[in-house]
Amino acid sequence: MTQPILSRRTTLRSLGAVAAASVLTPRRARAQAPVQMISHRYPALELFAEKMRGAVEGVEVNTQLMPFDKANELATIALSSKADTLDIVYASDSTVQKYAKNGWLMPLDDLFEKYKEEFNLGDFPESGLAPYRYEGKLYVLPHTVNVMMLFYRKDLLDAEGKQPPKTIAEYQEIAEYFNSPMRAGSVNCLKPVDAGLNEAHWFINALGDGWFDDQWKPVFNNEKGVAAIETLKEITGYAQRGFATAANDECSLAYQQDIGVMGLQWATRAASMDDPAKSRVVGMIDWAAAPGGHARLSGDGYAISAFTKQDPDLLFRIIATSSSDATQREAASLMVPSRESVLRDPEFAKKFRHYPGILAALETAQPFPPLPEFYEAGEFITRRVLQAVAGEMDVKAALDAAAGETEQLLKSRGYYN
Known part of the structure; x- marks a missing residue:
């Protein structure tokens, strides 16, 4: 035990x-x-x-x-x-x-x-x-x-004649459409460090140019990166309460307790959606590749x-x-x-109805950068992203600050000449 x-x-x-x-x-x-x-x-x-x-x-x-x-x-x-x-x-x-x-x-x-x-x-x-x-x-x-894929309420989308989103723009539209006091349109997980990095990773890669260039210089604060986090900020307007302190457990519970319509979550959490001892939405959730691709691949x-x-x-x-x-x-x-x-x-x-979604997600997903210091950098990247999403800092200023802190860390570790 x-x-x-x-x-x-x-x-x-x-x-x-x-x-x-x-x-x-x-x-x-x-x-x-x-x-x-x-x-x-x-x-x-x-x-x-x-x-x-x-x-x-x-x-x-x-x-x-x-x-x-x-x-x-x-x-x-x-x-x-x-x-x-x-x-x-x-x-x-x-x-x-x-x-x-x-x-x-x-x-x-x-x-x-x-x-x-x-x-x-x-x-x-x-x-x-x-x-x-x-x-x-x-x-x-x-x-x-492990791969992050789209968890979505198929019953709700079907009832309104809507297909699961293929792009982040479509995701945002559907999140807004379904958002209500009873049920959040989007389930977001932004607790630092791991969960916040997972969420940002999707937006930074699907809408931006990724985290770094080939010299390990940050690019997540360029024009596309700023636009990506601006989009994340807008989508969190349809998120469940407490998204800023939510990680995998809290977000899985949001689906199981019928308080969110869709969002990214790990494939390892899929089977629990159909566990009647834990879930109020048995048979109602389906899975697909992340809209726009580029969700996190891990293991x-x-x-x-x-x-x-x-x-x-x-x-x-x-x-x-x-x-x-x-x-x-x-x-x-x-x-x-x-x-x-x-x-x-x-x-x-x-046998397992979530497996087709897994195989589809594996085709588009990508891992974190193979940088030993990535989680260290994530300590301040995720906090700056949260400051941007909460409106405490301008998105550009927040990402510039995170990029500067990341460069300082990597320079101290000998990455730049």
């Missing part, structure tokens, strides 16, 4: 110092102390955590699951201090760049080759492994691919801390077991599988 979320200080203390694991055999292993894992939390990751806890007989795995920003914060604190209090670390395609650059993770290449046949690791396509490489070395075994998985005192073979076995073919098939309703054979299995497209 996953332990309850604790305060940062208590959580770090509870992770404890770990002793070295004893020699691992394929069928049984014993560890002198529990394996410590920290992770983001959503339904698929909860299942992976369960599989980790039962992966190796005789080995206790203590799984700590929490919202993304908190998991990233606590992992950063522990790893930056070179503490041995974490063994298995959740990482996304973006955070792995920071973790690996700082030397916080153990390269997995040798372990990947050692266990390739046993765990059928060749089923992970290179395109799925590439985001988790840094300077040619692999640091994460992927558990999911996540698990890495091994460079500072662990546990046996790396033990830890890799736990990670690989939790991402097995059988587990990914069990979790297929909850996430986008990272194994090629599972993702492309036609039976899943027939």
